[in-house]
Amino acid sequence: MPVNIGTDAALALSMAEVIIREKLYREEFVREQTDMPLLVRVDNGKLLREKDLKAGGREDVFYFHDEVSGRITEAPRKSLALNGAAPALKGEYEAQTLAGRVQVRPVFELLRRRLNEHYTPDKAAPITGVPASQIEQLAREMATAAGVVNITTSNWGKFYHGDLIERAIILLFALCGHMGRKGATFSAFPALTPDTALGALERHGHQMLLSASANDPRYAAWKEDGYTTEMILYEYAKQAVASGAVGLTAMVHYVHGGLLDLTERHKGWDPHLKRPVNDYVKESLTKGWQVVVPSAQKKPRILFQVGGNVLRRGRATNQLLKTLLPKLKLIVTVDWRMSTTGLYSDYLLPTCGWYERTSTSMLGSSESPFIQVYDKAAEPLYESLSDWTIFVRLARKLVERAKGRGMLTYRDKEGKERRLDNLEEKVTSGGLYTEDDEEGLARDAFLNSANLEKISWEEFRERGIAAYTGLGTAIRSIGNACDLELGEPLVPLTWHTEKKAPYPTLTRRLQFYIDHDWYLELNEHLPTHKDCPTAGGDYPLQVTGGHARWSIHSDWVDNSLILGLQRGEPVAFISVRDAEGRGVRDGEFVEVYNDVGNFRIQAVVSPAVRTGQVIIYHAWENYQFEGWRHFKNVMPSPLNPIGLVGGYGHIRPDPVICTPGPSDRGSRVEIRKVN
Known part of the structure; x- marks a missing residue:
């Protein structure tokens, strides 16, 4: 089904309109699992809270109208079970608040x-390019299907309004009850991780949480308040960000890398904003909603780059190079190849390849129920070392230099005294692992994980894979919120x-109504559709992309054998009509340009590309373009203020969510032939 770029929210919402109008939604699921029954004040658009009804009432206690008792009733917080209540989804009611009587309506209403x-099929058709009859047909098929599965991975995060698109799609799945059943689920980016990834590798992962329960007085209070283990782990992650212990890369790009300046200079890109972007940034940072490390001042x-390639991956590459690089005194890259970031570095520390050491991935597996082992097949080449060896040696050298300068301790930014003279001891767990013992490190990480099948290290190496038996206590796993059984599919x-465990949201339900002041200000309190901004200028073509077929990110993207299977250099796919x-x-060179940058690239003219679209697959290195002008030069990645929101239940930044992210899909460009 061809959908206009960035209009998927309109498609999903128009399908939802059909499902609700024709009463095809699963009422029991919607009542129990979602926030649809929760009451909203008509006067101010805020959810009805306990603080509205009682002096000293809570901010996070909400209400629905119970059709059984005929009264406004407190929604359960420690369980999703309704215990005989029947929350109303429609109608209008009257609530007696401390300030007087107010009218309230369910979110569903x-x-x-x-x-x-706004979103009947007839109104959505010209937005999406999908005929109204097809929208209605697809809506009915989805609502009546036994099950539907959707895994979005990181696709929507690359759109400026990607959160709106994903909220609309999740709403559609919730209305149909396609969640939490075999063959019926929505998942954004499912991943499984050994729970030793939570902390010290010589301890069982669950012991880390047990230690917290014994030493953190908040733990008992959280459990008493109905917090699940998932919620508690998220709290710790969010507090790590709030304290500045974990930095947010995108915030560095915007504040220190000049991307915010681009957004400010081109204020007309997003017509929905009510005030300058800098006003939102200042308010968010002042209130502590988002954190920049180092601070804006x-x-x-x-820049110490490990396992990444920031000067290739970053959007608005030319702006990053122009603004961020002059501020840096030192750039270090740890990589197995000469990446773009490595070429800009003062030091490149060469790591050996995956099959030049025996190890495993502590980041776990995306969309796979297995963990893999990398078994050594060849000796490391030249001066290359394993990552582990490099970091142990760095720690040792830091200790040596610290002692030589009499700097045995230092104070961190919070004023806490830290030791430098025992750094190597801490890194190696008291000398348990030597600099050459990466296999021992990987072995113990595997054996001490509580959520992997119990086989020996030798058998793991022989088989190459081991199955996950549970989610463990790793933050990347716990959001799947399900038990695992060997030989059975993972059902999030x-x-x-x-089990009726509450969701880790403010309302403890699948939450679609967000009554944060900024969401109300920007009319995003409910899922809605907004066109992609004219990022880059008012030009007729929109850039999209995807993962390259011939490389894994930029690994092997410049390999001569692999390049021989393609056209040997970066290409842009354009439609026949746009080319004519x-x-x-086909095969000629074009200049792609807009108000923020330009680059040259070979054109592939293809009937598979829709008119108005330019497809450039990711991963090309800067040095593969003429003058090192990368294709991300034309992607200004404007800052969406919604990404700055915090201080609202679950909407607070943690290392991977609820913080601004780079966007590139739908960037506006024009092309012209290069002679």
Whole structure:
């Protein structure tokens, strides 16, 4: 089904309109699992809270109208079980608040009216390019299907309004009850991780949480308040960000890398903003919603790149190079190849390849129920070393230099005294692992994980894989919220749908209504559709992309054998009509440009590309373009203020969510033939 770029939210919402209008939604699921029954004040658009009804009432206690008792009733917080109550989804009611009587409506009622007004299939058809009849047919097929599965991975995060798109799609799945059942689930980016990834590798992962339960007085209070293990782990992750212990890369790019300046200079890109972007940034940072490390008042001085390629991956590459690089005094890259970031570095520490050492991945597996082992097949080449050896030697050298300068301790930014003279001891767990013992490190990480099948290290090496037996206590795993059984598929969210465990949201339900002041200000309190901004300028073509076929990110993207299977250099796919209109033939070079940058690239003219679209697959290195002008030069990645929101239940930054992210899909460009 061809959908206009960035209009998937309109498609999903118009399907939701059909499902609600024709009463095809699963009422029991919607009542129990979602926030659709929760009451919203008509006067201010805020959810009805306990603080509205009682002096000293809580901010996180909400209400629905119970059709059984005929009264406004407190929604359960420690379980999703309704215990005989029947929350109303429609209607209008009156609540006696401390300030007087106010009218309230269920979220579902507000959603129904919004969809009927703005998102009927007839109204969505010109937005999406999908005929109304097809929208209606797809909606009915999805609602009546036994099950539907959708895994989005990181796709929507690359759109400026990707959060709106994903919220709309999740709403569609929730209305149909396609969650928490075999063959019926929505998942954004499912991953499984050994729970030793939580902390010290010589301890069982679950022991880390047990230690916290014994030493942190908040733990008992959280459990008493109905917090699940998932919620508690998220709390610790969010507090790590709030304290500055974990930095947010995108915030560094915006504040220190000049991307925010691009957004400010081109204020007309997003017509929905009510005030300058800098106003949102200042408010967010002042209130502590988001964190920049180092702070906006300081300059970053060291870029230490491990397992990444920031000067290739970063959007608005030319702006990053122009603004961030002059602030840095030192750039270090740890990599197995000469990447773009490595070429800009003062030091490149060469690591050996995956099969030049025996190890395993502590980041775990995406969309796979197995962990893999990398078994040594060849000796490391030249001066290359394993990552582990490099870091042990760095720690040793730091200790040596610290002792030589009499700097045995230092104070961190919070004023806490830290030791430098025992750094190597801490890194190696008291000398348990030597600099050459990466296999021992990997072995203990595997054997001490509580959520992997119990086989010996030798058998693991022989088989190459081992199955996960549970989610463990790793933050990347716990959000799957389900039990695992060997030989059975992973079915996310069954802890919620079957065990009735609350969701880790402010309302403790699948939450679609967000009454944060900024969401209300920007009319995003309910899922809605907004066109992609004209990022880059008002040009007729929109850039999209995807993962390259011939490389894993930029690994092997410049390999001569692999390049021989393609056209040997970066290419842009354009439609036949767009090519003909600009006098461009297949294989000719074009300049792609907009208001923020330009680059040259070979054109591939393809009937598979829709008119108005330019497809450039990711991973090309800067040095593969003429003048090192990378294709991300034209992707300004404007800052969406919604990404700055915090201080609202679950909407607070942690290392991977609820913080601004780079966007590139839908960037506006024009192309012209290069002679």
